[in-house]
Amino acid sequence: MRSFTELNGLVVPIDRANVDTDAIIPKQFLKSIRRSGFGPNLFDAWRYLDHGEPGQDCSQRPVNPDFVLNQPRYQGAEILLARENFGCGSSREHAPWALADDGIRALIAPSFADIFYNNCFKNGLLPVVLAADIVDRLFRETFATPGYRLHIDLAAQIVTTPSGEKHPFEVDAHRKMCLLQGLDDIGLTLQHVDAIRAYETQRRQTAPWLFV
Amino acid sequence: MTSMKQTLYDKLWQTHVAHTQSDGSVLLYIDRHLVHEVTSPQAFEGLRLAGRQPWRAASAVAVPDHNVPTLNRSQGITDAISRLQVETLDKNCIEFGIVEFGMHDVRQGIVHVIGPEQGITLPGMTVVCGDSHTSTHGALGALAFGIGTSEVEHVLATQCLVARQSRNMRVWVDGVLGDGVTAKDLALAIIGKIGTAGGTGCAIEFAGPAVRALSIEGRMTLCNMAIEAGARAGMVAVDQKTLDYVRGRPFAPRGEMWQQAEDWWRTLVTDDGAVFDCEVRLDAGSIAPQVTWGTSPEMVVPVTGKVPNPAEMADAVHQSDGQRALAYMGLVPGTPLTAVAVDKVFIGSCTNSRIEDLRAAAAVIKGRQKAASVKQVLVVPGSGLIKQQAEAEGLDKIFVAAGFEWREPGCSMCLAMNADRLEPGERCAATSNRNFEGRQGTGGRTHLVSPAMAAAAALAGHFVDVREW
Numbered sequence: 017m018r019s020f021t022e023l024n025g026l027v028v029p030i031d032r033a034n035v036d037t038d039a040i041i042p043k044q045f046l047k048s049i050r051r052s053g054f055g056p057n058l059f060d061a062w063r064y065l066d067h068g069e070p071g072q073d074c075s076q077r078p079v080n081p082d083f084v085l086n087q088p089r090y091q092g093a094e095i096l097l098a099r100e101n102f103g104c105g106s107s108r109e110h111a112p113w114a115l116a117d118d119g120i121r122a123l124i125a126p127s128f129a130d131i132f133y134n135n136c137f138k139n140g141l142l143p144v145v146l147a148a149d150i151v152d153r154l155f156r157e158t159f160a161t162p163g164y165r166l167h168i169d170l171a172a173q174i175v176t177t178p179s180g181e182k183h184p185f186e187v188d189a190h191r192k193m194c195l196l197q198g199l200d201d202i203g204l205t206l207q208h209v210d211a212i213r214a215y216e217t218q219r220r221q222t223a224p225w226l227f228v
Numbered sequence: 229m230t231s232m233k234q235t236l237y238d239k240l241w242q243t244h245v246a247h248t249q250s251d252g253s254v255l256l257y258i259d260r261h262l263v264h265e266v267t268s269p270q271a272f273e274g275l276r277l278a279g280r281q282p283w284r285a286a287s288a289v290a291v292p293d294h295n296v297p298t299l300n301r302s303q304g305i306t307d308a309i310s311r312l313q314v315e316t317l318d319k320n321c322i323e324f325g326i327v328e329f330g331m332h333d334v335r336q337g338i339v340h341v342i343g344p345e346q347g348i349t350l351p352g353m354t355v356v357c358g359d360s361h362t363s364t365h366g367a368l369g370a371l372a373f374g375i376g377t378s379e380v381e382h383v384l385a386t387q388c389l390v391a392r393q394s395r396n397m398r399v400w401v402d403g404v405l406g407d408g409v410t411a412k413d414l415a416l417a418i419i420g421k422i423g424t425a426g427g428t429g430c431a432i433e434f435a436g437p438a439v440r441a442l443s444i445e446g447r448m449t450l451c452n453m454a455i456e457a458g459a460r461a462g463m464v465a466v467d468q469k470t471l472d473y474v475r476g477r478p479f480a481p482r483g484e485m486w487q488q489a490e491d492w493w494r495t496l497v498t499d500d501g502a503v504f505d506c507e508v509r510l511d512a513g514s515i516a517p518q519v520t521w522g523t524s525p526e527m528v529v530p531v532t533g534k535v536p537n538p539a540e541m542a543d544a545v546h547q548s549d550g551q552r553a554l555a556y557m558g559l560v561p562g563t564p565l566t567a568v569a570v571d572k573v574f575i576g577s578c579t580n581s582r583i584e585d586l587r588a589a590a591a592v593i594k595g596r597q598k599a600a601s602v603k604q605v606l607v608v609p610g611s612g613l614i615k616q617q618a619e620a621e622g623l624d625k626i627f628v629a630a631g632f633e634w635r636e637p638g639c640s641m642c643l644a645m646n647a648d649r650l651e652p653g654e655r656c657a658a659t660s661n662r663n664f665e666g667r668q669g670t671g672g673r674t675h676l677v678s679p680a681m682a683a684a685a686a687l688a689g690h691f692v693d694v695r696e697w
Contacts, residue, residue, distance in 0.1 A: 032552065033545050034424055034524050038664040043643050047295065047309040049269035049316050051377075067652075067670045070309055099545060101425035104458065105664060106643075107360040108267065109376035130394075130428055130460050131360055131374055138378035189251040190390065201378070202278070205386045208247045208255055212283075212388055215246035215257055225481035225489050226259050226353070227286075 018140035019198030023121050024167045025094030028084055029158045030059075035098060036105035037132060041114040045070055054110055055117030059085060085118075089162045097154055098125035103132025112139045122168050124175065126151050137191045138201065142170060144185045170196055233502040235396045236465050237431040240371035240496070244354045246388055255388040259353040262339050263290035263326065263380070265317040266645070267358030271381035272320040282324050283387040289348050290321050290328040293338045294645045298608050298635035301331065310646065324384075337611025337637040340364040340578035344448065345611055347477025351466045351493040356383055361578045361661065363454040366463030367447035369470055369496040371431070373460040395505040397430035397459065398498075401438035403512040408695035410588065411446035412580055412659065412678035414438065414510075415453035416518035420528040422508055427459030430506070433498060434464050438512035444473040445582040452579045453661055456525040465497040517694055519565045520663045520676040522553035527663070529565060531681065531693045537561035556665055557673050558653070565691050569601065570675070571654040573686040574668070575632075576608030577642035580659035580679050586618045589659075589683035590626045592697055598631040599689030605632040606648060608640040632686065644669045657685040 045057045047070055056074035063085055065078040079086045085093075096115065102125040103111060112135045115123070121141060126148040128136075136143045146154070157177065158164045167176040170192060175183040194201060205212075220227050234242075247255040268290070275281070282288065295310040305311035314331060321328035329335045335342060340361050343349035349365040355372035356362060358380040365372035379389055399418055419426070432454050434447070442450065447464045454462025464470075471490060474480050481489045516530035527550070529536065538550030538561070554561065559568070575581075575589050586609060598605050607627050609615040615637055618624055624634045641648040642660035650656055650672025659682050663674040677685065680694045688697075 031548075033549055034526075036524075036662075036664045038643075038662070038667050042666055042670070043645050046266050046645065047307075047313050049273070049313055051270045051273070061666045061670055101428065101458065104424055105360065105455075105662060107358060107362075107374035107376055109270075109358075109378060112376075127425060127428060129425070129458060131376060131455075135376035135378065138376060188253070188392070190249065190253045201390060202280070202382050202385045205255060205382065205388055205390060208249075211247035212255060212257070212386065216387070219257070223352070223489070223492065225350075225485045228481070228485075 017138070017198045017200060020121065020140055020142050020170055020195045022169050023094060024165055025121060026090065026092055027095045027097050027158045027164050027166055028090040028093035029097045029155050030084065031099065031155060033099040034101045034104055037103055037108050037111040038105055040103065040111040041108065042068065044068065046108060046110055051113055052117060054114035055119070058114040058118040059083065092119065094119055094121045095166055095168070096120050096123045097151070097158055098123055100126045100148065102128050104129040107131045109135045109138070112136050112141050116141055124151065124154065137195060140195065140198065142168065142195060144168065144175060146175065146183055146185060150183055233499040235498045235502045235504065236369065236433050236463055236496055237371065237396055240352065240354070241393050243352070244371070253390055253392050256354060256391045257388055258356050258383050259287065260349055260355045261288040261383050262343055262355065262357035262362070263288055264294060264339050264357070264359060265292040265313045266294045267377050268320065268380055269313065269316045270377050271384060272324065274381040275324070275384055280385045282326070282384045285325040287387065288326045288384070290317060290326050291336055291339050291342060292317050292331050294639045294643065296331050296638040297646050298638050298640050298648055301636050334612035334616065337614065338578045338581060338639055340452065341581060341610030341614065344368060345477070345613060347474060347480035350474060350480060351470055352496055356389065360455045361452050363460065363462045364448050364452040364578055366451040366454070366461055367444055368474065369463060369466035369493065371461055371463065374455065394431045394460065395429055397427055397432045398504040398507045399432055399434050400436040400507060400509045401434070401512050402436050402509065403438055404441065405438055405512045405515065406695065408680060409515055409517055410678040410680065411442050411449040413515055413518045414512065415450050416520065416525065416528045416676060417515045418510065419453065419457045419525045420518070421510065422457055424456060424524050424526045425458040427454060427457040430459045431461040431463065432457065432459040434462060435498070439464060440467065443584060444469055445584045448582065449579055453525070456661055466493045517678060517681050519681070519691055521557065521559060521565065522550065523556055523663055523665050524553070525661070525663060525676060527553055531565050531691055533565060535559045535561050535563045535565065566693065567690060569655070569690040570657045570685050571603050572650060572656045573602060573605040573682050574641040574656055574658040574660065575679050575682050576606065576610070576640050577660035578610065579661045581608060581610030581614065583614050583617050585659065585679040586614070586623050589679040590623045592680050592683045592694060593626050593630045593687065596630060596687045598686045601689045602686050605686045606635055606641055607632050608635045609637050611637050630687070641668050643667060657682045657691065
């Protein structure tokens with residue numbers, strides 16, 4: 017997994033609440049058996065004026081000029097600023113895959129849906145929760161300031177604005193460590209093989225019907 | 229002093245902690261892993277690349293459901309990309325030794341329908357699947373929740389998940405649901421009350437007299453939609469109904485082992501005096517049949533109500549979301565829901581495709597025909613066995629006589645990954661779980677309702693209050 021330590025990134029604002037994973041990556045693209053290549057279809061129904069299907073050359077499709085990701089000032093954005101309950105709905109990991117594939121490395125919102133939040137960490141994406149009033153301010157500053165960038169320091173757990181304001185954020189210690197070092201969760205869990213086997217042995221006795 | 233009284237969720241959680249890590253997160257042992265074709269190929273590929281084998285292949289059961297055609301199945305899948313995904317599942321199951329109910333197996337169906345139906349999911353289990361509606365299985369008193377593909381791979385490789393305990397939330401429903409008011413209406417009313425993020429970070433236990441009174445199928449509908457309230461897991465305590473439902477299912481324990489299991493399962497209830505982090509109370513008697521009007525399940529009103537005015541909503545974010553939703557849905561504030569006409573009707577999905585749902589839909593038909601203005605009514609049973617059962621009861625003939633289409637089992641138009649979908653601008657009464665933009669087809673407009681409400685809308689051509697139907 018790609019590690020995440022520090023980022024000084026251009027911010028793109030998605031100014032609506034409850035953005036669901038069907039919006040982030042519509043279901044027709046879930047038919048892929050690969051993990052990569054979802055980037056051009058990120059927010060497909062909002063991003064293009066035509067109906068998207070897998071296998072199209074997206075560079076030939078008519079883009080929706082009103083959608084933020086298509087606006088020149090947000091090209092190359094690495095930080096997605098969002099409203100409450102971002103990533104709600106389906107568990108599809110294709111959502112963080114699409115975000116990462118399109119160049120997003122971190123997200124900032126007042127809240128995220130649980131499964132999406134979890135999926136981000138498995139893919140080198142950092143979801144940052146900040147208070148709603150702070151997020152609101154960041155939205156205003158982003159809209160008002162072309163080229164608006166934020167600095168995110170995961171080790172220090174701080175988001176810094178261009179004016180030097182510092183916003184600390186919380187992150188689970190295990191997830192932070194994995195992200196900082198780009199560690200594979202499975203490898204870490206397999207360090208505890210003995211504990212898992214011991215649990216299983218005990219469980220085979222107390223609940224044998226689970227093992228037939 | 230810390231209370232020793234435990235919630236159902238606490239009990240399920242603690243029973244499955246295989247290891248507690250230094251930072252307080254745990255390795256949660258997973259008893260049952262359900263696998264489908266959409267969220268698993270990259271996980272199997274990950275195993276292959278790392279040279280890993282499944283920890284306990286027998287804990288996994290696979291079924292293709294999202295992509296399968298509901299028409300002319302014997303001819304296979306026309307769409308080459310869908311076909312590849314289903315064939316990839318078949319191949320992976322053979323390679324890794326996982327039991328699969330293939331597309332032509334009569335036991336095939338929607339993963340969340342066949343799990344309980346086969347006794348593959350049981351009370352007290354931890355159940356995961358790469359699908360958010362895994363919360364459904366909590367209806368049996370299991371801890372069941374959806375995971376992403378990386379976690380699918382993690383469970384395959386280690387039988388565990390790295391997890392932290394969620395907060396305990398209880399939704400307590402007093403009273404009795406009125407005639408014509410179902411578990412679906414209850415689920416929508418709860419989401420309308422607490423919002424789509426109301427259960428975020430929580431495991432919800434549904435409890436109270438109105439929940440006890442629900443059939444196991446009804447409890448599945450309720451738990452299914454816990455995720456639409458933001459909660460990864462929803463659950464209902466074990467009672468006699470649970471045991472009666474599970475007994476005799478193909479994968480359920482028998483004989484002495486059943487007795488041992490039952491003894492433990494009976495303890496899977498919240499202790500009197502256990503403390504919840506938050507609690508919401510509703511009165512079932514005050515709930516009318518529900519209809520969603522917008523693009524989020526929380527945008528819901530009673531069928532007796534009107535399309536709301538976004539200008540009257542609580543704050544700027546809700547106002548702009550409401551306006552955007554109405555524009556997408558092509559609705560005008562103040563319109564009575566019963567004046568909203570539908571183009572298509574979908575009866576199916578992991579929310580409402582079980583036998584009692586099909587019976588409820590058939591019961592409102594009473595010899596009538598679908599309205600001429602309604603282009604298509606799909607009835608998609610949740611499994612091959614439900615289809616057989618419905619046909620044995622003659623329900624298929626009632627549907628077909630009314631001009632409805634009787635299909636083969638799968639996820640179908642809930643998310644339109646197969647050929648069943650809405651065209652831009654089409655309006656659908658759907659018994660599924662999500663009314664997100666484009667969910668049932670690009671530009672499609674979804675209104676979530678119960679099976680009886682969907683069938684009645686198909687006959688009337690617009691929403692009607694099924695209680696007066």
